Amino acid sequence: MKVLVIGGGGREHALCWSFARSPLCSKLFCAPGNPGIEALATCLPIKIEETDKIIAACAAHEIDFVMIGPEAPLSWGLADALQEAGLICFGPSKAAAQLESSKGFMKDLCKDYNIPTASYARFWDAQKAKDYVKTQKTPIVIKADGLAAGKGVTIAQTQEEAFKAIDEAMVEGAFGSAGKAIVVEEFLVGEEASFFALADGEGAMFFTSAQDHKAVYDGDKGPNTGGMGAYAPAPNIDDAMRARVMKDIIFPTIEGMKAKGMPFSGMLYAGLMITKDGPKLIEYNVRFGDPETQVMIPLLKSDLLTALYATAKGLLSTIELHWHDQSALCVVMAAKGYPELYEKGSVIRGLDGVNGDKDGVVFHAGTSRNDKGEVIAVGGRVLGVTGWGKDIFAAKEKAYALAAKIDWPEGFCRSDIGWRAIERLNASASLSSSGSREAAEPGI
Ligand code: AMP
Ligand code: GLY
Numbered sequence: 001m002k003v004l005v006i007g008g009g010g011r012e013h014a015l016c017w018s019f020a021r022s023p024l025c026s027k028l029f030c031a032p033g034n035p036g037i038e039a040l041a042t043c044l045p046i047k048i049e050e051t052d053k054i055i056a057a058c059a060a061h062e063i064d065f066v067m068i069g070p071e072a073p074l075s076w077g078l079a080d081a082l083q084e085a086g087l088i089c090f091g092p093s094k095a096a097a098q099l100e101s102s103k104g105f106m107k108d109l110c111k112d113y114n115i116p117t118a119s120y121a122r123f124w125d126a127q128k129a130k131d132y133v134k135t136q137k138t139p140i141v142i143k144a145d146g147l148a149a150g151k152g153v154t155i156a157q158t159q160e161e162a163f164k165a166i167d168e169a170m171v172e173g174a175f176g177s178a179g180k181a182i183v184v185e186e187f188l189v190g191e192e193a194s195f196f197a198l199a200d201g202e203g204a205m206f207f208t209s210a211q212d213h214k215a216v217y218d219g220d221k222g223p224n225t226g227g228m229g230a231y232a233p234a235p236n237i238d239d240a241m242r243a244r245v246m247k248d249i250i251f252p253t254i255e256g257m258k259a260k261g262m263p264f265s266g267m268l269y270a271g272l273m274i275t276k277d278g279p280k281l282i283e284y285n286v287r288f289g290d291p292e293t294q295v296m297i298p299l300l301k302s303d304l305l306t307a308l309y310a311t312a313k314g315l316l317s318t319i320e321l322h323w324h325d326q327s328a329l330c331v332v333m334a335a336k337g338y339p340e341l342y343e344k345g346s347v348i349r350g351l352d353g354v355n356g357d358k359d360g361v362v363f364h365a366g367t368s369r370n371d372k373g374e375v376i377a378v379g380g381r382v383l384g385v386t387g388w389g390k391d392i393f394a395a396k397e398k399a400y401a402l403a404a405k406i407d408w409p410e411g412f413c414r415s416d417i418g419w420r421a422i423e424r425l426n427a428s429a430s431l432s433s434s435g436s437r438e439a440a441e442p443g444i
Helices: 008-021 051-060 071-076 078-084 105-112 124-134 159-170 239-258 292-299 303-313 393-404 417-430 437-440
Strands: 002-007 026-034 067-068 089-090 119-125 140-144 153-156 182-186 191-200 202-212 216-218 221-224 231-232 265-273 280-286 329-335 360-363 367-369 373-377 381-389
Touching: 002 051, 002 360, 008 026, 008 292, 008 360, 008 381, 026 051, 026 182, 051 078, 051 089, 067 078, 067 303, 071 119, 078 373, 089 265, 089 303, 105 119, 119 437, 124 159, 124 182, 140 159, 153 159, 159 265, 159 303, 182 202, 191 239, 191 292, 191 303, 202 239, 202 292, 216 393, 221 292, 231 292, 231 393, 239 265, 239 280, 265 303, 292 329, 329 393, 381 393, 393 417
Parallel strands: 002 026, 002 067, 067 089
Antiparallel strands: 119 182, 140 153, 140 182, 191 202, 191 265, 202 231, 216 221, 231 329, 265 280, 329 381, 360 381, 367 373
């Protein structure tokens, strides 16, 4: 099968890394790709917004299957356009992608199908939103309705902060058209988890779970980012929780989307808060997570391409997924200044030979090449350094050992990725009689 991956970030590098080893894949292309992906696929100089060129490239290279990585082209209708051109692709239609591209759409679906989520109201007028805030408790959450690269959410501790966030989105236009409408919602207390399910329009199947670190600095301090690191699986999603989330959240969503005439096909990624009253949906994404993909894929024993192709063909019930009984952890290396202003163009050294190991890999995200052919940083999140092993300690040790090989003074990473899982394991170990976990902690 000839396969084309759309996108050029760490998620797409991880997808290519898997597809390149699939027995189904005879030739792999990626548009636009990045310097890391170049080692695995033929990179085509086509931007994700160039739908016509993507379709023309599919014809020219006789592509059998297109895998769409990012949310933006899904929200523009790339999957619809590819299907109209007779291609098989993984990713939902524009209508179904509204689960991510409009928070109001997602919240209204929850209301209609009794899916547990934070109570909310949706506004198109700043004054009405402020009047509503005055009737609610704080903290309170203000969200731009549309896509804002993970930055459209404010947890307001006071009414004044809420008013400021409303003005930023609706009056000052901080998120462009994404902030013309907002959702104001109840602040949920609990531990978050990312929950992934494959869906083929008719049914859904649990994929795996992960936890990410959205805040930019250690200790979960500083502004939110697209994700500074992740690990899988999520320790707070055990078998019972997974069954509950499928029953209360995922299956009702699949049924609701079918009933609306917008069957959902692709990866359904639920951002959950596990509250004392059970799991509640914070948000939906309609694609693989980034950096979560970088930790999920190394743990998958089954062939990913086979699973995604079957899903896209509506044959989800024919596949089985098997996983390694291990943990994986990814540390994101970002340009200093991210998520605010950062410099572009600094050279990254130490990447040669870094991908020869069996238990770790460096995925490229915001990289490019300069005139001399050197790898340079051109984005905020630049590299995703993943390690895996028998548990989260081994995975963390490996990821940070790999990160230490990278010579990039203009970059930084958090030093505490995985802290929540490690704290949980340490707590359960100190409860058990041996207490051996604390001794096993490598101290990184
Ligand atoms: P979202 O983009 O909707 O996932 O929101 C980004 C982050 O804001 C989430 O991962 C949570 O950490 C936080 N968040 C969003 N909504 C809520 C909520 N209702 N209660 C508490 N935290 C929230
Ligand atoms: N890591 C968050 C996301 O992919 O949206």
